[in-house]
Amino acid sequence: MGQPLAPPAAIAHLLRRAAFSAGAGTAEMESAPGYEQAVERVLATVDEPPDLLPADFDAYRPGTIQHTWLARLLAGRGALAERLAFFWHGHFATSQAKVTDGPLLWRQMELFRSQGAGRFEDLVLAVSRDVAMVRFLDGNANRKGHPNENYARELMELFALGRGAYSEHDVRELARAFSGWGSRHHEFVFTESFHDAGAKTLLGHSGSFDGEAAVKIVVGHPACAPFVCRKLARFFLAPEPPEPLIERLVVAWRATDGRVREVLRALFLDPEFRAPAHARSLVRSPVEFVVAAARLAGHAELPPAVEGSLDRLGQVLFRPPSVKGWTSGTAWLTAGTLVERLRAAQVLAEGVSVSAAEAAILREFGATPPPALRAVLSAAPVERRLALAFASPEFQLA
Amino acid sequence: MTPRLDRRELLGLGVSLGGLALFPRCLRAEPAAAGRVRATVVLIHLVGGNDGLNTLVPYAHKRYRSARPTLALGREAVVPLSEGLGLHPSLRPLAPLWEKRQLAIVAGVGYPQPDFSHFRSTEIWQTAQPERAPTFGWVGRALAERPSASPLRAVALAREQPLAFTAPEPTVATLTDFGRFRLPAGLEEVARLYATSGERTGAAGAVAAAGERALALAHKISRLSPADGPWQGPLGEDLRKALSLLEADLDLEALHLSFGGFDTHAAQARVHGELLGALAQNLALWQARLERAKLAERVVTVVYSEFGRRVDENASAGTDHGSAGPVFVLGNGLTGGLLGTQPALDDLDDGNLRFTTDFRRIYAALLRHAWDQDPAPVLGDVTPLELFR
Numbered sequence: 001m002g003q004p005l006a007p008p009a010a011i012a013h014l015l016r017r018a019a020f021s022a023g024a025g026t027a028e029m030e031s032a033p034g035y036e037q038a039v040e041r042v043l044a045t046v047d048e049p050p051d052l053l054p055a056d057f058d059a060y061r062p063g064t065i066q067h068t069w070l071a072r073l074l075a076g077r078g079a080l081a082e083r084l085a086f087f088w089h090g091h092f093a094t095s096q097a098k099v100t101d102g103p104l105l106w107r108q109m110e111l112f113r114s115q116g117a118g119r120f121e122d123l124v125l126a127v128s129r130d131v132a133m134v135r136f137l138d139g140n141a142n143r144k145g146h147p148n149e150n151y152a153r154e155l156m157e158l159f160a161l162g163r164g165a166y167s168e169h170d171v172r173e174l175a176r177a178f179s180g181w182g183s184r185h186h187e188f189v190f191t192e193s194f195h196d197a198g199a200k201t202l203l204g205h206s207g208s209f210d211g212e213a214a215v216k217i218v219v220g221h222p223a224c225a226p227f228v229c230r231k232l233a234r235f236f237l238a239p240e241p242p243e244p245l246i247e248r249l250v251v252a253w254r255a256t257d258g259r260v261r262e263v264l265r266a267l268f269l270d271p272e273f274r275a276p277a278h279a280r281s282l283v284r285s286p287v288e289f290v291v292a293a294a295r296l297a298g299h300a301e302l303p304p305a306v307e308g309s310l311d312r313l314g315q316v317l318f319r320p321p322s323v324k325g326w327t328s329g330t331a332w333l334t335a336g337t338l339v340e341r342l343r344a345a346q347v348l349a350e351g352v353s354v355s356a357a358e359a360a361i362l363r364e365f366g367a368t369p370p371p372a373l374r375a376v377l378s379a380a381p382v383e384r385r386l387a388l389a390f391a392s393p394e395f396q397l398a
Numbered sequence: 399m400t401p402r403l404d405r406r407e408l409l410g411l412g413v414s415l416g417g418l419a420l421f422p423r424c425l426r427a428e429p430a431a432a433g434r435v436r437a438t439v440v441l442i443h444l445v446g447g448n449d450g451l452n453t454l455v456p457y458a459h460k461r462y463r464s465a466r467p468t469l470a471l472g473r474e475a476v477v478p479l480s481e482g483l484g485l486h487p488s489l490r491p492l493a494p495l496w497e498k499r500q501l502a503i504v505a506g507v508g509y510p511q512p513d514f515s516h517f518r519s520t521e522i523w524q525t526a527q528p529e530r531a532p533t534f535g536w537v538g539r540a541l542a543e544r545p546s547a548s549p550l551r552a553v554a555l556a557r558e559q560p561l562a563f564t565a566p567e568p569t570v571a572t573l574t575d576f577g578r579f580r581l582p583a584g585l586e587e588v589a590r591l592y593a594t595s596g597e598r599t600g601a602a603g604a605v606a607a608a609g610e611r612a613l614a615l616a617h618k619i620s621r622l623s624p625a626d627g628p629w630q631g632p633l634g635e636d637l638r639k640a641l642s643l644l645e646a647d648l649d650l651e652a653l654h655l656s657f658g659g660f661d662t663h664a665a666q667a668r669v670h671g672e673l674l675g676a677l678a679q680n681l682a683l684w685q686a687r688l689e690r691a692k693l694a695e696r697v698v699t700v701v702y703s704e705f706g707r708r709v710d711e712n713a714s715a716g717t718d719h720g721s722a723g724p725v726f727v728l729g730n731g732l733t734g735g736l737l738g739t740q741p742a743l744d745d746l747d748d749g750n751l752r753f754t755t756d757f758r759r760i761y762a763a764l765l766r767h768a769w770d771q772d773p774a775p776v777l778g779d780v781t782p783l784e785l786f787r
Contacts, residue, residue, distance in 0.1 A: 097561075150530065277600070280600075280601060280602060281600065281601045282601075283601070283605060311557075311558060311559075311572075312572060312578070321534065321559075321564040321565070322533045322534050322564060323533065324533060324534075324566070327566055327567050330604050330605055330608040331566075331567035331569065333549070333605065333608045333609055333612055334549045334550055334569050334570075334571060334612055335549045335550040335571060335579065335612045335613075335615040335616040335619065336550065336571030336572065336573070336578075336579065336616070337571070337612075338549075338609055338612040338613060338616065339578065339579050339580070339581065339582075339612075339613070339616045340578075342581060342582055342585050342588055343582045345585070346582050346584060346585060370598075370602065371597070372591070372594050372597045372598055372602075372606075373591070376587055376590065376591055379587075380587060384584065384587075387584070387585065388585070388587060388588065388591070391585055391588045391591065392588075392591050393591060393592060393598065393602050393605040393606040393609055394602055396605050396609070397601050397602060397605060
């Protein structure tokens with residue numbers, strides 16, 4: 001797999017994966033005495049609380065929750081907590097197209113941010129009671145005698161186990177366990193009379209399970225740890241992470257009762273993580289692209305033209321296209337979206353001084369950028385280099 | 399996947415391009431060629447819920463006349479199609495297409511347990527998954543079943559992606575004006591960055607190659623201008639752009655257009671007549687221009703709405719949200735005429751028509767005919783409607 005990357009390249013790689021990019025909040029990691037210390041500093045950010053909300057924050061106002069979250073991503077407090085919130089948002093994908101109340105989606109995102117590094121079982125239990133999720137997957141329609149299987153099915157298929165690990169019978173039984181888990185106004189409510197307290201068999205276990213017991217059974221299923229570890233590795237490392245690495249992550253999961261922070265520590269410290277083949281192997285999604293560029297350029301907020309182009313770029317926060325979340329890979333780059341990326345690259349580079357631009361390019365690409373990019377950058381006038389760097393094929397990759 | 403050309407296409411290409419030109423097209427190695435389908439499906443959504451009963455009018459029915467004291471259209475007004483059924487008079491420009499069998503009308507299209515919310519019913523029509531939480535759009539799922547490396551497979555003439563086009567891979571674009579596809583000034587060197595995919599390896603090579611194809615296509619689109627002609631209103635504006643896209647031969651598999659204003663809760667008669675008039679005049683022009691451009695064989699146009707309206711008109715000389723309605727299909731090679739069954743007016747479901755044809759049967763026919771694809775993985779066990787000869 002080649003000699004693992006060493007600092008500073010290894011730390012730049014870590015930050016592209018764990019902090020969107022170098023930028024506000026990462027100087028301490030970049031100046032760490034070694035790679036392991038940088039990993040510890042990144043991991044410690046999961047405990048950093050976010051900045052206070054602006055006084056006029058109104059989650060009902062259209063666009064506000066996306067705008068406010070983007071500003072947090074640029075500010076860089078709790079870098080890994082934010083990165084995990086973004087990961088879980090794509091994993092437990094809930095859309096404003098159906099859950100129209102902004103405050104509910106904002107609360108769900110705060111849940112991901114505050115509990116995203118904790119035990120997966122706790123996270124799943126909290127998501128199962130999260131009002132946005134209850135509304136999104138029809139918890140209020142799931143009643144004794146009239147089960148609605150939406151949440152039960154997606155919990156096993158998309159959130160915890162993957163296809164093939166369960167049967168249609170398990171879906172029906174899990175739906176029964178969750179019956180009565182609903183919401184009133186903006187709060188979770190359990191309605192005893194809607195709950196089916198009868199005997200169930202779920203994934204080989206028998207008993208009169210309620211939702212809480214059922215979550216334990218699902219998360220304890222042998223397929224859960226590899227399923228979630230693989231998804232984390234796909235997000236943080238490579239489109240096709242090697243299976244031996246997944247097995248090592250599963251060991252870390254089992255040793256720590258499924259603590260996401262410990263799985264990530266094992267991932268970031270694994271020599272595989274720093275294998276040169278994985279550097280710049282993940283295509284940046286539209287949000288990852290604009291956030292990385294804006295952080296490197298030092299913007300406190302996204303330029304309005306860029307924020308307004310996210311729908312044309314193909315990714316609007318709180319509006320994933322389906323419960324399966326967003327796509328990945330070169331599929332992000334189409335005739336429509338690539339031109340929008342180039343437009344955004346230009347706007348994001350505007351107003352950045354020549355010295356700040358040179359520093360940003362150095363932070364992202366190191367002292368020796370890839371040859372094809374270096375040739376174009378050195379031929380271009382200095383004031384255009386940052387826009388070109390953002391527009392380059394290399395920058396579309398993290 | 400190799401390009402599939404049937405005899406008719408071979409003849410068509412032979413006539414329009416000459417025999418020699420045919421071979422490079424077939425043998426072209428680049429993956430974009432694999433996306434070639436028999437016909438582009440153009441979907442037009444009448445937003446708001448079109449009043450099907452005053453579109454395909456059961457003018458002779460006693461219950462129709464009593465339900466619509468101010469809105470009923472009589473025998474003298476309608477364009478007669480068959481015994482007891484006629485078109486709204488504003489749809490007269492479509493009569494020649496009907497006679498040439500270039501227009502088929504499917505009566506009573508809907509789905510079980512109708513939903514009367516615009517959003518939810520649109521979601522059902524556009525995802526074709528009435529019984530579950532929606533995943534992707536029906537077009538998006540169909541595209542995913544036939545992988546292609548084309549950097550653009552479907553275009554919505556809209557600011558926001560319609561649900562029908564949401565896809566596992568965003569090879570679909572929204573288009574409001576062609577200029578948005580133009581490379582921003584000052585970034586000309588960028589084209590060079592992506593044209594050097596051969597110098598790159600691994601992921602950067604793949605990104606550069608995908609980008610190079612995408613930029614070439616974007617460049618082509620940026621140079622288009624909307625087709626001229628006496629187009630009318632916002633639908634006309636979108637159709638003239640759609641026509642340019644089709645004339646540019648971009649191998650697009652689907653287009654989606656929206657035409658709003660059909661939520662006629664009050665004073666319906668005038669506004670509904672104007673909307674249908676604009677629809678008919680634009681569609682007649684559309685089909686004529688497709689003929690002129692020798693594209694009529696390669697385009698199927700489908701006009702649908704998220705629901706029809708209640709049988710009884712309301713107290714404001716309008717109609718409220720209802721259920722089933724007619725779907726119009728335009729193109730060559732249609733069986734033509736009236737398909738399905740007009741819902742019975744004397745057997746209503748809580749004041750609403752009972753649908754007689756499931757909308758998914760139309761989609762299944764489109765998948766089979768236009769995209770040469772098995773409908774089952776996309777739509778489940780649905781019998782395609784006999785739309786095409």
